[in-house]
Amino acid sequence: MSVLTDVQQMEEDLRHRSEKLNVEFKAWMDISKANKDGQAKIARHIAAIANSGGGRLYFGVDDDGNAEPRAEAFPLEHFKSDAIHNLLKTRLEPGLQCEVRFTEFTNGVTYPVIHIPPHGATPIGAKDENSFMHVYVRSVGPESVKISSYQQWDTILKRCMRFRDVEAIQTREEDELTRTQAMTKAITESVTASVLKILAENMSPAAAVIPGVDWTTIVALMESTRREFISQIGALDFGTTETDQQVREIAGKHVVSGYALLDAESNFLTLERPHKLLKTASEEMNHVASFGWHDFIVLTNSDVSPRTRLWSIDGKDITGVEGMRVDSRSVYFGEYDYWRAYGNSVFVTTKSYREDYHRLKGRVDHPFLTSVNIFIRMHCLLAHAAITTANVPDAEKIALVTDHRGLKDRILGRGMDYGLRVHTHLKAVEDRYSTRLVVSRAELLEDYFGTLKRLCVPILEIWGGSSFDPEDWFTRGIVDQIVSELRREGSTVRLLDEEAETDPPANTV
Known part of the structure; x- marks a missing residue:
């Protein structure tokens, strides 16, 4: 399998539109603070994709996976990283750090793409247009839906527990690392002090040596x-x-x-x-x-x-x-x-x-x-x-x-x-x-x-x-x-x- 570029990844996502739950397409749209409905939709899709294992959201692509021409009403500045993260900061809980990339596609048009990581130790909640918080996941269609079954909760909670297990392992590893380093440092300092003492006792006085960078x-x-x-x-x-x-x-x-x-x-x-x-x-x-x-x-x-x-x-x-x-x-x-x-x-x-x-x-x-x-x-x-x-x-x-x-x-x-x-x-x-x-x-x-x-x-x-x-x-x-x-x-x-x-x-x- 070849290594994919961002353009090749976009080609693949557009080609397999109906088969991927981890990809969402959105036409050029207003995501400013003035459009609460638009912000709520984007927050819902991002939360759902994060809760389903991560994926991508494209702007400027229709529901059938067709890349649209450039929309003058929505310059790329409208979709820059700061704008996306300000939107997510007010509508997602806990916070989620996404990667916003601009992909110049084969038709010569540049498309904003949000690369969404999986959730962490807890599911990601998103506020709707009325500021009520819900937990969303991806479903067939593909579409983003509120969790409505025990199976959906079971899947997402198992993934959360795996992440918490990793965090627990990291904490134990970190504690062991700190103890090992402290012990090594103590032994080194003790040996160094002993050597310096012996040298001082058996050698004539000399100018102090200023240690340099190792x-x-x-x-x-x-x-x-x-x-x-x-x-x-x-x-x-x-x-x-x-x-x-x-x-x-x-x-x-x-x-x-x-x-x-x-x-x-x-x-x-x-x-x-x-x-x-x-x-x-x-x-x-x-x-x-x-x-x-x-x-x-x-x-x-x-x-x-x-x-x-x-x-x-x-x-x-x-x-x-x-x-x-x-x-x-x-x-x-x-x-x-x-x-x-x-x-x-x-x-x-x-x-x-x-x-x-x-x-x-x-x-x-x-x-x-x-x-x-x-x-x-x-x-x-x-x-x-x-x-x-x-x-x-x-x-x-x-x-x-x-x-x-x-x-x-x-x-x-x-x-x-x-x-x-x-x-x-x-x-x-x-x-x-x-x-x-x-x-x-x-x-x-x-x-x-x-x-x-x-x-x-x-x-x-x-x-x-x-x-x-x-x-x-x-x-x-x-x-x-x-x-x-x-x-x-x-x-x-x-x-x-x-x-x-x-x-x-x-x-x-």
Whole structure:
């Protein structure tokens, strides 16, 4: 079976209209606050699909599965992520985080698609047009109906119990992880103290040695994460399409990014309650760096929720939390990713380049990265680092590292058009490029933009020259303009120091 793109998934959903209970089609419609009936219908369908295991809701498609022409009365802005989530926030209980994607279909029209996850530990209730709460499920038709039978309740409650079992297992795993890490740290500190005491007693006085960042361990953990990512890509069941070939090439074309939380002496910290920390960070990432997806995302589906793991890396047993695995996904939305949060507070994520997807989609004849996507990737990493740092009081230093692979011969595209305009025609000479940066807690939390610039500029300097100066390009005004354009496209983007924003200049990105 081939890996599906979002367009191919839409083709399949439209072709099998009468056979799928997990897909709902809606014509272009008013979902504003003024239309309570419209909002109630969308909330009902989303709740029913979530309560039936998750699925998709398409706008601009009629009941027979025919993609309609563009409706000028309802611009795409009308269906952006913020609008959908504001609707759900007022009409669903408990809350549900959906993914809103815009799919440019084969007829040249772009359609909003809401990707709906399964419910969590409790069923999702939806308010009707009179604000009465009901529990809905999917039924033959397909249609969304109120639960009316014992069998329907039995099915949904069994699924809720499975999710609660997973949560209980995660709690036990987390407790064991915390105990193991605390024991390991105590033993290490005891042994280190004994060695230092012996050295002090048997050696002449010498200048104190200030410990540095243990990059060797960080790089080893990054490499282990990267190798697992590659093995998951290789395990996919490939077909013969151009998309399949592109996914195969991800093994050599991807970026590994990570950060470590350190104390004042540059020692690793022990992650306490990592599941809770990751969930808190993921919820906040939805508001500051969500592009339909974000780094270290914590999903509520019991099949793909983060799990505690034990890895043997460089001869050492390392505990941590593993994110969603690539091989559990069958649809290619332009980017694959896989992450780990290690017990020693090292966070690593590996992902493909979204630019490669858009190169194939747009039939661009040259490989490229874009300054906008570099900003997106670095902002996602740094925002997560800042959020976790704020929630870990002992974190005094943050070590950030990136490792880009598959860069050779790429040029640097500009703006939001994915390689059709360029900053410079200079090509990357090396295939691999790595960066390292250590910042203090205060620098990260009090000068977010300055830290972001320090993280981005070294990568952009690969293409620096007489026609493109990364230092001059990466200004607050230009970045604010990028953020504004991303928001207009439906992404939820916000720098963590918005009070410093300035008015963006026009046509400079």
